[in-house]
Amino acid sequence: MTAGSPSIAPAGRLRQVELRRHWRQLNAESRWGVVILALILLLSVSVPLLSPNDPYGFVDQPLQPPSAAFFFGTDHLGRDLLVRVFAAARLDIALAILGVSVPIVIGTFIGTLAGTTRNRIAETVWDGLVNALTAFPEIILVLGIVAMVGADIRGLLIAIWISRWAQYARIARAKSLALRDAEFVQAAQVLGYSQLRILVRHIMPNVFSEALAYALSDFIFIIVIIGGLSFLGLGVTPPTPEWGAMLAEGRLYLRTEPWLILFPGFFLSLTAIGVALLARGLERISKGEDE
């Protein structure tokens, strides 16, 4: 880029303009969602970095109520709850993103494959398979897989990946059923492209947008599962700071030190609310409702 050239804006400026344009397209709901999520992300990065206290380390007398020195108080082992809550935010959000990203790719691929086949037996088996997988109560299925793979972060992620792809496959199949006779697909066939290339390069990109919309609501569900299993002591285990695990620890002091559950629970819910607002807002925009 030619620096200082008047006709071309510098890259940073350009990005700013771009961002502002996106921001203007959002409605109130999705803006609130973005603000909440940005705030939580900012805090989850800055608080553990800026605070002198270690999320694992003893800092002061245990079970102190919130004060000027410790905004969220201290927990039963005398650790700074503020630092732990936001260290947990980082871990939970990262795990949830990891949890969503694998099923969306695998599910979309399998669903597109199922949607473009014209084999009737494959269709029947497919219906049964997806129905069977979605018939399992989610948490019970995840628990079953965790029991087999191991009750740790790795087991938790594998369980989420195995149990969540079917929803994406369902969405992708419905969409690709409509697309398989589209003109641009026929055109690609006439050009002699391979089946796989048509699938991956022509159909999947069109299916992906819908899967992404679902991924937002799935994100909420997965963050609740991660917290839920860790709450049961079967996912992220203490002393690692994680919202669900912190709630399980704080539960023992519910009567006398309720802030031990109020802070992690509040930020977990706030994250979910932020994502939900964003999802609803974007859904309304895509439907062409209001603003």
Added chain:
Amino acid sequence: MTSSPGGIGARTLRLLRHPVLRRLAQAFFVAFLLMVFAFLLIRLIPGDPAMILLGDEATEEDVIAYRKLLGIDGSIPSQFGRYVANLVRGDFGVSIRSREPVLSIVGKRLPVSLWLTVTTIVMTIGLALPLGVAAALYRRTWFGHAFQIGASVMVATPVFFSGLLLILLFAVQVNLAPIAGYHAGFPANLYYLWLPALTINFVLVPVLSRILQSSIVETSSEEFVEAAIIRGTQGWRFYWRYLLRPSLAPTIAALGYFAATVVSYAVIIEIIFNLPGLGMTLVDAVRNRDYPLVQGIVFLSGLLVVGLTFMADLVNGWLDPRAKIR
């Protein structure tokens, strides 16, 4: 139909195509796949489950005996054959921990979970119905807006947090419920169940009343509603027959769909409130790596959901003549 087979053949054929039967066949197929999945669950463990359970010090005979106990000796097809034959006889294997048959453990713990589910669903209907109707009728007032915001917040709050909040409120601040625990016996057990049920409804009611609200709004613009108003239909008859009943179908369908969610959340709820139900058994089994027990509970809970979904479909078809079962 391409060819018309005459006489009884055609009637049988038509009967076989009856939507209820088709749904039933589908349900059986799904149940079969659940069984296959439960079978695979224990066999997908990386490594030898018997070795994992026994540790490195195990003798050869112990390992062989354990494999037999878990049903993982012999070839895969013969294992599957034995597994199916046992299931048909009602034999779900034996818990590794207590050496008690899985089915008898489930039988002991199931009533608590069923009571929780029934209490939850009764409460759901009692809360979601009036809320959904009110939210539809007053959707342009402050109530409608408050409803929308409140519902969004409640849905996003995980049950293990809302449960603790409700305990804090109802069991610690005001003494209206026990903090945890359970006693069997009908009216008495409600004292222990109402708060757990309310916790599950914290998620369920907002979702269902929202569905009900939007389907009432949709129904109210139908021509048959207009026709009823023109004919002068009034009062309960109008609300039930022309507004509520045709709008209920999506809500019932959703309730069937959320049966899985209720069973799911019940696991966490049972731990929070210390209810000795199936969920607590499952979590203990997972902790102890009690594979046969995990396998049995996963399979049976899947079966329960398939049954509930099927029933919801039937009720659905009865409620709304428009929604013929596909």
